[in-house]
Amino acid sequence: MLRRSKHTKHADITNLREKLGQIAYKATRAGTVLITDREMKAQGLDASLVQDVMVCVMGYRGCTDKLYDDDTLLCFSHQCLQEYLSAHHIVFDMAFGDFKKFVKEKLDTDHWAVVRRFVSGLLIDNKRYKEKRVIIRRRLNIPRPEALYRFRAARKLKGDWYLQNTLSKYRKLCARQDQRPKDSTKKRILDIMMQGREFNSREITKYMASCFPSINANFSFTSLSISEAHAIGLILRHVSKKVFRLGFYNCSMDSNAFVHICDAIINMRGTVDEMYIMCNNLSSVEDICRILVKINCRLTMWGCFNDEAGGMGRNANEHEQRLLQQSLNSIVSTASLAIGKPTLRMNNQTDSMRKFVRFCPTQTSSSHTSCKGRLPYNNSTQMWYTNCKSGV
Template structure:
């Protein structure tokens, strides 16, 4: 006989006769389960760098609270995602969250998803969450839940099949405590994108805990609150997999696991590079900032450090490209004592064909047939490819053909795909796929590796190189602004002797909008600015983030052969050294637009303007609260400005500015003072220099009618048109 007991929220469980929920032994049994699982969830964050876990510093990636299911997801998530896609840019809204607050936020919303690209640290985050205080956290891996069509009870899923070494009675009592104290527990499921099943089309069903159900049905009941309604549920997944989760099962809280912070990346970099850290950091910062930027992803950081410290790299000057990094890393792993598989030199074509097939199918998943058809097996490729368990029967029997595989990091799939295209794909098949590789966003990371492999003087098939170059150049000439920047980064992989046609086709008008220009993006752009001989008429950064890249961009503009007509930084975030950066290029720019850039101080830019040999055509500081101090600083350089716009600058006095205009007998074409609190007390200074200014704009300045009369009378006295001053 069994007794039906309600444990809250209209959920019933069956207890054998004589058992009670309040049995103290249940708690002790649950503690045994918890202690057993803590031994399984020690974060293992190293892969190719031989660094003991106890020497790995505890760092966390940036966590962004995003509106994933509430109209904030970009449609691009519905496609296959190349590894170089910036997931943070695909959300219309996000805010940061400290790691320490994550578990509490997940408990508040009950169901939380941690999403992010491969290698960003989702698994490590989930394991560290399991160590956090505040909830009893049980950690599970979706890749271990390949139960196929087998039906399980909730106890079997959460306890029995995970902790087989524990006594059956201990497992039963542990589950009983879990079911009656769900509000004190968190269930963390890692890698939904690696599950061999999907929640797509699955709805919660009314069932008791001991009802055998398919694993996806059990998970749906947990997500939907039918089972363990008071428990906290946390998923980790790549973003694309979460799209298929039905509306009623979707998490209320979605956290994007993004790049490591500057501090975290620096700390991990130095721990892994050891005594070589300072030299490597300097090398990367000056010659290969793209590699330094990629180090913000924990997995890629390990790959790059490993390649940089390999014996082959020490024989070279420095490491410069991503393609070179992976080629070196491939050789290093093959000869390393850490290697577990066969030498990859003899398998590049076979692994490449497997990778190429998966990329063509727009998937990161492969099956047994993909490997065996190329004469590969699981053991020979285990340095690069991970196996997912397939169907597990009651005796944990793995049936042939049920396994799934994926590369240890998506960039390996993309590198091997590119290698196969370059070295093994037939000429006819190459021509058939050429346009896709050169232009399709889904193949953008493959294209980057192809650039590094094909546009290289050592590549043995020049005809293939030429065809790819022609197709890429065609795309380069007609690319959108986002595509154009990606192509500039791709061309960092290319040797200089292949670069000249792209330099010659560099556009005269370059516009970027809503883009973060870190050091790597800036490095890619400035490489071309320094090489081009043509006059770039306009360079625009509209509402971009330029903190770390502005100095390099300005130095490049300052070194250009021809003077730039217009540099527009409107609405952009410039950083603390912005005026110093702009001082490096102001001599080579005719017009500079700095509207709404949150500028408060304008030195040393004004000092640089004061030394110009020829006046600049326009300088626009509108929308920045430079105040009277800023106006006074502009007085020191106004003789070298033809049009000065300082709207909305919180300026109340222009006495020094007007005096400077008079003293230098300077003819300003335009002085725009609109929307400044410049009342009648500021008029005498303005009136004194009206004869030296062709046009004055004073929209919405609080000037009285009497003040306006004074201005009109002065204009009449000077025999100047009344339209010279516009109210």
């Protein structure tokens, strides 16, 4: 970018990049994206020389430092520029002793996650900085490529140390989530899923799908943005196994985010036994109707719709219940089964007690008094209906 700029065609690009790297590293270390023009002048830089990578922020009120009348607030035009220049400073300009101290104290922290990726990338084939490369590899505990890449298509990526380490962590975290679910584990899984979207590789996405938790894929109590829901959907659509429990309880999802989850469930080769979408902000019931065919056992959805009154979320109204019932009826009629059609079972005593939406047969014979009854509707999957106890 600097080399193509008309403002810098007569400037020393290496010198500019070195000084910008120092500024970027200090800003990243301080946890800010803002730089004053005094800091630029302290490095001997004029903002007009690097205006392609810097933008001026006027009237910003979130700065804690006192600003004088002649101060101008600047920041990098894209945050990745700041992180790349920080990594460039760490790799090429930082003294070896300071580099070892940085790697030991800061490299593994979440704050430096993106910088860590750039550092790894800059050191992959750099023979000049072999000592730094060895330290990075040992610190990240990078496994042998052959031990991780079980699929042939990804062997071309075996030189990417950061990618190897990331996928290895992801596989272990998914296995841990199935065995001992923890909030910290699901947050780390979600972070790696976001990175997986950036890799933009079908082979990597399929590998991450093969590691996807099959017992307890729980993202509950995590505020999911549209981009995070999209990242989950990219992986979920390639899952070919049956997922026992898929949880999105109290994720603050709106329909714009939930549609990515629904599209993934529809396109995935596997199915979902139980799904929980309670306490969200959905505005459309059509997306829920679409995924019913892929739910084997239970869909719990109380309080999942957006409450215009500003409450915690509302249950399905009569119109939405009718659409859900029609979707269930169409599933059974498509299979041409001579069995009583399924219904939505809800507590109708008071709105405050109408919590659970469950599917159960309309027959009241003794065969349906047990906790579970089986109702097959096609050749590949089966719908399980849970009878509701009185008052639930």
